Amino acid sequence: MEVTVAMAVGVLVGALPLVGLLAWWWNEAPAGHMGFPFLGEMLTFLWYFKVVKRPDDFINSKRRKYGDGAGLFRSHLFGHPTIIAFAPAVSKYMYQKDDEFIIGWPSMELIGLTSLGAVHGPRHTRLRSFVTNAMNQPNALRRIAFLVQPNIVAALQSWAQTSRVNAYKQVKKVTFENIGRLFASLEPGPELVAIDELFHGILKGVRAQPLKIPGFAYHHGVQCRKKLMDIFRKKMEKRKKMELDGLESKTNDLMDGLMGIQDEQGNRLSEQEVLDNIVNLVIGGYESTSVVIMWSIYYLAKNPHVLRKLREENMALRKNKTAGEFITSDDISELKYTKKVVEETIRMANIAAMVFRLATKDVEYKGYRIPKNWKVAIWIRYAHTNPEHFQDPMCFNPGRWDVPAAPGAYQVFGGGSRICAGNMLARIQVAIFLHHLSTGYKWELLNPDAPAIYLPHSIPTDGVEISIAAL
Ligand code: HEM
Numbered sequence: 001m002e003v004t005v006a007m008a009v010g011v012l013v014g015a016l017p018l019v020g021l022l023a024w025w026w027n028e029a030p031a032g033h034m035g036f037p038f039l040g041e042m043l044t045f046l047w048y049f050k051v052v053k054r055p056d057d058f059i060n061s062k063r064r065k066y067g068d069g070a071g072l073f074r075s076h077l078f079g080h081p082t083i084i085a086f087a088p089a090v091s092k093y094m095y096q097k098d099d100e101f102i103i104g105w106p107s108m109e110l111i112g113l114t115s116l117g118a119v120h121g122p123r124h125t126r127l128r129s130f131v132t133n134a135m136n137q138p139n140a141l142r143r144i145a146f147l148v149q150p151n152i153v154a155a156l157q158s159w160a161q162t163s164r165v166n167a168y169k170q171v172k173k174v175t176f177e178n179i180g181r182l183f184a185s186l187e188p189g190p191e192l193v194a195i196d197e198l199f200h201g202i203l204k205g206v207r208a209q210p211l212k213i214p215g216f217a218y219h220h221g222v223q224c225r226k227k228l229m230d231i232f233r234k235k236m237e238k239r240k241k242m243e244l245d246g247l248e249s250k251t252n253d254l255m256d257g258l259m260g261i262q263d264e265q266g267n268r269l270s271e272q273e274v275l276d277n278i279v280n281l282v283i284g285g286y287e288s289t290s291v292v293i294m295w296s297i298y299y300l301a302k303n304p305h306v307l308r309k310l311r312e313e314n315m316a317l318r319k320n321k322t323a324g325e326f327i328t329s330d331d332i333s334e335l336k337y338t339k340k341v342v343e344e345t346i347r348m349a350n351i352a353a354m355v356f357r358l359a360t361k362d363v364e365y366k367g368y369r370i371p372k373n374w375k376v377a378i379w380i381r382y383a384h385t386n387p388e389h390f391q392d393p394m395c396f397n398p399g400r401w402d403v404p405a406a407p408g409a410y411q412v413f414g415g416g417s418r419i420c421a422g423n424m425l426a427r428i429q430v431a432i433f434l435h436h437l438s439t440g441y442k443w444e445l446l447n448p449d450a451p452a453i454y455l456p457h458s459i460p461t462d463g464v465e466i467s468i469a470a471l
Contacts, residue, residue, distance in 0.1 A: 022036060028154045030083060030368050031066035032074035040076025042209065049454045055353065059086050059382045078106040080375040081209055083359075086268055088389070088408030091378045093365065094357060095416030103418065104358030104375050107206045110221050112276025116421060126263060130423060131277065134257045135182070136424045137328065140264045145329040145428060149436075153324075156436055160470045164446070167297045168463035171433075172196075172290040178429070179286055183278055184235060185251040195231060198224040202279070203287055207456035226278065232275050237251035254278065288351045291457050292426065295431050298464045299396045300438070301445045306341060306398055311438040313337045318439050332431045340398035342430045346412050348396060353381040355414050365371045380411040443468040 004398045035041035047371065048058035062073050062084075064223040071087025094101045102120050111117050116127045134140055155174040156319055176196050180186035186195065205221015212219050236255065242248070256295060258274040269277075302306040313335055332338070357376040362369065385393045389409035390400065404410075413420035420426070437443075452458050 021089075023267045028368055030069055030072035030074045032174040032371075034074065034076045034081065040079075040082075042077060044457075045077060049353075053451065053454060055458075056382060056385045056456045059084070059379060063204055067096065070368050072365065072370070075377075075453065077375070077377060078356075081371075082375040082377050084354075084369050084377050084379055086379040086382045088406075088411070090275065090365065091383070091411060091415065092408045094378055095364075095414070095418070098417050100360055100363050100377055101357035102360055104356045106210050106356065106375075107208075107218070107221070110202050110205050110218075110225055111212075112280045114270070114273045115276040115280030117274075117280045117284065117418075123374060124417070127269075127273075128417075129280070130257070130261045132421050134254055135281075136422055139429050141329045141424055144182060144425065145332070146172070147182060149326045149432060150430060151177050151181075152433055152436055156441060159468050160441060162381055163469060164465070164467050166463045167292070167466050168294045168459055171285075171297075172295045175290040175293065175429070176286060178332065179282055181253070181279060183254040184232065185253045185255075188309045191231075195228065198231075199282055199286060200226040201282060202228070204456060206283065214253075225300075226324075228279065229275055232278060233271065236271060236274060237381070240440055242433065255280065281422070284420070287457060288422075289426050289429050291341075291351055291429050291442065291459060292346055292349045294428060294459065294464050295349045296341065296434060297437070297466065298445065298460060299345060299348070299464065300341075300434075301443060302448065303396055305454075306396070307438065309337055310341055310434060317435070327435055329428055332428060335431060335435070337398065338431050339427075339433055340401040341434060342427050343401050344396060345392070347384050347410065350381045350384055350461065351412065352414075353454070354379045355418075378411075378414075380414065383409050383411050387440060440471055441468055442471055 033041060035180070045058060048054045050062075061085075064072060068087070071085060073084040075082050075084050077084075085094060097322050098120070098396050103118060105111060105117070108118050115130055116124065119127060135144065151174050155170065159170060176199075177188050177192065180188075180195070186192050201224030202221045204220045205224070208217035208221070210218045212222060232255075239256070239259070244267065255274065255278060255435040258269055258277055261269055300310065301382065317335065318332055321327070354377040357378065358371055359370050359374050359376060362372045364370075383389055386409075389406055413423040443466045446467060447460070447462040450460040450462040450464075452460050
């Protein structure tokens with residue numbers, strides 16, 4: 001009898017892995033289509049984003065074809081078998097399980113392998129706390145609010161003198177000047193222009209198929225990155241040498257901050273880590289902030305009733321200031337309507353259509369299989385443009401922020417431990433810009449019907465050409 005029980009237990013224990021395997025295969029793979037060999041579904045993706053310019057129909061067409069499942073589809077994108085996650089519940093699950101879904105952007109090499117956006121685990125936590133303290137916390141934001149205003153005020157004055165400007169180009173110029181100053185104490189001039197060009201090359205590569213073949217955007221991005229690293233490396237070495245020679249080299253910019261960071265054992269970041277992080281932060285903050293500011297100019301021109309309310313609120317603040325006095329980050333926290341305009345613009349700008357993860361093991365989600373080593377594209381854009389989450393989603397309506405968004409429906413900055421490290425910095429820059437624009441200027445769109453493009457970012461084809469004058 002005892003032998004029989006022992007045998008039964010033995011068989012059961014022995015069979016457990018097999019049962020587990022069967023249960024795993026019993027789970028369905030998410031519905032979907034792997035597309036053509038090598039290219040996968042890139043052509044379909046490009047069709048919706050680039051050709052017909054209806055980006056959300058990429059997901060809508062899949063929903064019509066396959067149903068909703070658990071908010072997952074299988075596909076092959078950017079060179080990898082990929083699970084597309086389009087429902088807020090599944091995104092939330094993935095953000096929370098950050099050991100099962102680690103960062104997995106196709107272009108990690110361009111972002112920097114030792115940067116905040118690439119590392120995970122305790123290294124990520126440590127680096128993140130430093131970076132957010134240096135630029136995304138109230139004290140840092142107070143300082144940054146003052147540092148960025150001279151450039152913004154001067155830029156707007158020069159726009160009004162020219163009277164006709166391309167908002168996208170000009171906003172990028174002023175944003176980059178501010179980033180250059182905050183991150184590496186770079187002043188406007190030919191060097192900054194050259195660095196800007198190199199960043200452009202990298203940014204284009206980040207959104208491209210990762211092909212290291214001359215002539216392709218990714219290859220060009222890698223070349224630009226090399227040149228950029230050389231420039232920043234020389235700057236770092238100069239600072240180190242000055243320190244060794246006993247000369248004052250401290251500038252209080254992000255590069256200094258990263259060079260000074262130490263853990264409990266006194267370990268510092270390596271040269272490569274400092275440089276990777278500067279590049280990562282510029283990649284994260286440059287185009288994103290510029291595109292949002294550009295869209296704010298566009299939407300306000302198209303929605304005079306919103307501009308009127310925004311102007312009223314900001315004029316009321318100006319009354320308490322002397323001429324030319326800058327506003328503070330504490331002032332901004334009182335600008336209730338302005339903050340709604342900022343949020344609504346960020347929602348509609350949809351800077352990142354998706355964020356990428358890599359499954360570190362086989363995962364079962366609501367009866368569906370997510371295989372180990374597959375990429376996951378969390379399709380955050382779809383959360384913001386889906387009428388199931390936002391009423392009349394394509395309508396610019398800051399008033400919708402009188403109440404918070406439905407849980408999980410607002411993911412413009414991602415979520416979980418990797419939520420954007422510059423989210424408050426971005427918001428404050430947009431709010432400061434709106435303050436000076438709305439209280440000092442009137443403007444009109446020259447091509448109000450210009451269609452939008454969606455890659456690498458969504459922008460109107462004319463880059464928002466405006467005529468602008470002082471009030
Ligand atoms: C409106 C503007 C911005 C938007 C919409 C935006 C969006 C995002 C999103 C969606 C993520 C998550 C990426 C992921 O989960 O893989 C992210 C991460 C990040 N962002 Fe932003 N971002 C903005 C501005 C900025 C700024 C101004 C900076 C810094 C100067 C910045 C730096 C970063 C960094 C370093 C990360 C990686 C964080 C981590 O992995 O811990 N971003 N951003």
